[in-house]
Amino acid sequence: MKKLLLSTALSLAIVYPATAEESRTAGGDKIQVIESSAGSESDAVQRAAEKMAEDSQVAVEGAVETAAEEAVEETTEAAAEEVEKIQAVEPAAADAEHEIQEKREAHGAGQAHWGYGGAESAPYWGTLDEAYHACGAGQAQSPINISKFLQEDLADIVSAYNPSSLSVVNNGHTIQVNFESGSSFSTDNMKYDLLQAHFHTPSEHYLDGAPYPMEVHFVHKAADGALGVIGVMMKVGEHNKVIEGIWQNAPINAGDEKNIESVKISATDLMPESKEYYKYEGSLTTPPCSEGVRWHVMKDPIDVSEGQLKAFQALFPVNARPVQALNDRVVTGD
Numbered sequence: 001m002k003k004l005l006l007s008t009a010l011s012l013a014i015v016y017p018a019t020a021e022e023s024r025t026a027g028g029d030k031i032q033v034i035e036s037s038a039g040s041e042s043d044a045v046q047r048a049a050e051k052m053a054e055d056s057q058v059a060v061e062g063a064v065e066t067a068a069e070e071a072v073e074e075t076t077e078a079a080a081e082e083v084e085k086i087q088a089v090e091p092a093a094a095d096a097e098h099e100i101q102e103k104r105e106a107h108g109a110g111q112a113h114w115g116y117g118g119a120e121s122a123p124y125w126g127t128l129d130e131a132y133h134a135c136g137a138g139q140a141q142s143p144i145n146i147s148k149f150l151q152e153d154l155a156d157i158v159s160a161y162n163p164s165s166l167s168v169v170n171n172g173h174t175i176q177v178n179f180e181s182g183s184s185f186s187t188d189n190m191k192y193d194l195l196q197a198h199f200h201t202p203s204e205h206y207l208d209g210a211p212y213p214m215e216v217h218f219v220h221k222a223a224d225g226a227l228g229v230i231g232v233m234m235k236v237g238e239h240n241k242v243i244e245g246i247w248q249n250a251p252i253n254a255g256d257e258k259n260i261e262s263v264k265i266s267a268t269d270l271m272p273e274s275k276e277y278y279k280y281e282g283s284l285t286t287p288p289c290s291e292g293v294r295w296h297v298m299k300d301p302i303d304v305s306e307g308q309l310k311a312f313q314a315l316f317p318v319n320a321r322p323v324q325a326l327n328d329r330v331v332t333g334d
């Protein structure tokens with residue numbers, strides 16, 4: 001039960017920005033439709049007013065000035081009423097948008113439990129919950145195997161990561177580090193605020209047809225609401241001091257969280273020196289698999305020791321979604 005609640009909480013945390021964007025778009029469409037129909041109503045009012053003004057004119061020419069004045073007055077009143085009606089449509093549209101957003105928030109989080117084994121494993125995610133539809137039907141899903149890419153001079157990733165007090169959560173699917181606000185990276189004139197980092201074993205992305213032992217995902221949110229994730233491969237090598245700090249404080253039970261004020265962590269410490277990367281448009285790699293995620297997969301890995309890898313696998317033996325079809329997407333790289 002604890003596990004179930006937690007997975008829901010995780011989904012909520014991860015999913016919200018994408019669904020917010022979706023609901024904004026959906027609400028926006030609705031507003032546009034209402035506005036355009038309001039627009040044609042305005043046109044109708046104007047035509048009626050013109051027609052009545054013409055009629056008034058005729059009346060004036062016929063020297064029935066009083067009648068003309070009355071007609072003009074009526075026209076003006078009718079037009080004013082129409083304008084009031086149109087104005088009433090705007091708040092209704094705002095309400096509709098709000099309602100859509102509430103529905104999406106309630107529904108988009110997904111209720112069904114999911115995992116990496118048996119009937120709850122990745123191939124079935126799309127069928128577990130209506131909210132997970134994209135997991136089965138999406139055409140721009142993550143992770144992918146990156147073997148061919150279009151060489152391009154990609155915009156630099158300029159990181160601005162600050163030390164943050166360590167906050168580690170075991171959410172039943174992975175170990176997640178939550179960062180305090182104030183850390184970000186920028187690329188292509190877009191700033192992405194760092195939310196959290198979490199780990200997968202083996203790596204979810206493949207480079208040149210093969211996985212690495214682990215992968216860490218740094219989940220960011222841009223000002224436009226889109227998620228931007230930086231993926232960093234982890235190979236077995238040197239003992240990693242930063243990982244040690246995280247693993248030592250990682251709760252063993254799903255649902256538990258540990259906050260250690262005295263231990264500071266910066267995302268920079270878990271990234272390779274070279275910021276060369278591959279870029280493509282994909283999705284969340286966990287339900288509800290929402291698309292529109294801007295992926296930046298670093299070319300260079302970082303190190304963890306064999307013991308550190310084993311320690312993570314003792315908690316989560318396998319927590320990686322299999323690679324997904326590239327379809328008509330193009331991966332670009334430095």
Ligand SMILES: [Zn+2]
Pocket residue numbers: 198199200217285
């Ligand atoms: Zn991930």
